[in-house]
Amino acid sequence: MGICSSTCKMLRRVKYVFLLLLTLSVLAWFSMFSGGSVKSALAPSAATKAVIKRDSMQDEANSGTSKVVRLITPTPIVECPKESPLLQGAVRLNFEPSLKLKEVEVENNQVTEGRYQPSSCTARQSVAILIPHRSRERHLLYLLYHLHPFLQRQQLHYAVYVIQQAGNATFNRAKLLNVGYLEALKDYRWDCFIFHDVDLVPENDKNLYICDKQPKHLVVGRNATGYKLHYKGYFGGVTAMKREQFRKVNGFANTYWGWGGEDDDLRIRVELQKMKIVRPPADLARYTMVFHKRDSGNEVNKDRMKLLRRTTLVWRKDGLNSCKYQTISVDRLPLYINVTVDIGKP
Structure with missing residues (x-):
């Protein structure tokens, strides 16, 4: 009985140890299984990650953070049509004596520092308007009053440059236009360049x-000539030339001091390069010329015919490449951009 009692006790102890080990093993196995399941349940799938990322980006877009710029693809601005829908055709011109510069500024408040570009489309050409000038403030005011809305209706990207000749020396329109071309290209x-008398x-x-x-002459007729071409080879008043075209002919001659001859010289240069006007x-192509008396300091150039006979000989060395001036x-x-220059004397 003592032996049985001792043996029974030992068996019970072994049983308890076995049950304890079995319980510990089950607990350990369950712990491992449930831990992996929890991690698996907590870890987002690829699809879940995509949803979270998309929601996060949407939240950033809605909250206006800096990342919004990268999320939004800007809509490209379309090119302006070949014929602007804003064109009116022939318009009635007004030369009101009481017109003030401030009024013109207010009516053209989209022009900044002489420059404008359409907001609804991309202009087909960028155009610099060059106006040689001295002591013609009233003429300039009338031109600006009509020209700015005229150009805006054409949906152009443009800038107006007024090139002022300083001092009292004889006026030199051609050299001022060379200066305007060179100065505008710094901006x-x-x-395209429009060489425009003030x-x-x-009118249209x-x-x-x-x-x-090809080089283009824009003044076919004006009121002063009964709206007929001044003469067959006339290439003055308002002309249009591409940047490369004007460079190819070496610009205007710098030697025409006083009125007359420089536009015929430019025509000869164009013809020498086998270009057609x-x-x-x-x-x-109709214009109103604002009448005025001949300016003092812009008398008829008596040497113009002699200079024209030399154009074919000197055009390569007299022009843009020899235009010296002081800004x-x-x-x-x-x-407008007002460029005042000293171009020297005859």
Whole structure:
């Protein structure tokens, strides 16, 4: 009985140890299984990650964080149509004596420092308007009043440069236009240049201020000539040339001091380069010339015919490549860039 009692006790102890080990093993196995399941349940799947990422990006977009810029693809601006829907055709010109510069500025408040570009489309050409000037403030005011809305209706990217000749020396229109070309290119790589007299105002906005494959003469007729071409080879008043075309002919001659001859010289240069002058239809290319007396310091150039006979000999060395001047100031006014220069004397 003592032996049985001792043996029974030992068996019970072994049983208890076995049960304990079995219980510990089950607990350990269960712990491992449930832990992996929890991790698996807590770990997001690839699809869940995508949803979370998308929701996060959407939240950032809605909250206006800096990442919004990267999320939104800007809509490209379309190119302006070949014919602007804003064109009016022939317009009635107004030369009101009481007109003030401030009024013109207010009416053209989208022009900044003489420059404008359409907001609804990308302009087909970038155009620099070059106006040689001295002591013609009233003419300039009338031209700016009509020209800015005229160009805006054509949906152009443009800038107006007024090149002022300082001092009292004889006026040199050609050299001032060379200066305007060189100075404008310091601002922007303009596609097209319009060489524009200050006293000529366009009457029809379908006379497009853009450059063509050939140099273009925009003044077919004006009121002073009964709206007929001044003469067969006339290439003055308002002309349009691409940047490369003007560079190819070496610009204007710098030697024409006083009135006359420089536009015929430019025509000869164009013809020497085998280019052909083109013109818009006569019913579109009409201008009103604001009448005035001949300026003091811009008398008729008596040497113009002698200079014209030498054009074929000197055009390569007299022009843009020999244009020397001193820039006195560049003032970026609301309606135009005013470039004042000393171009020397005859």
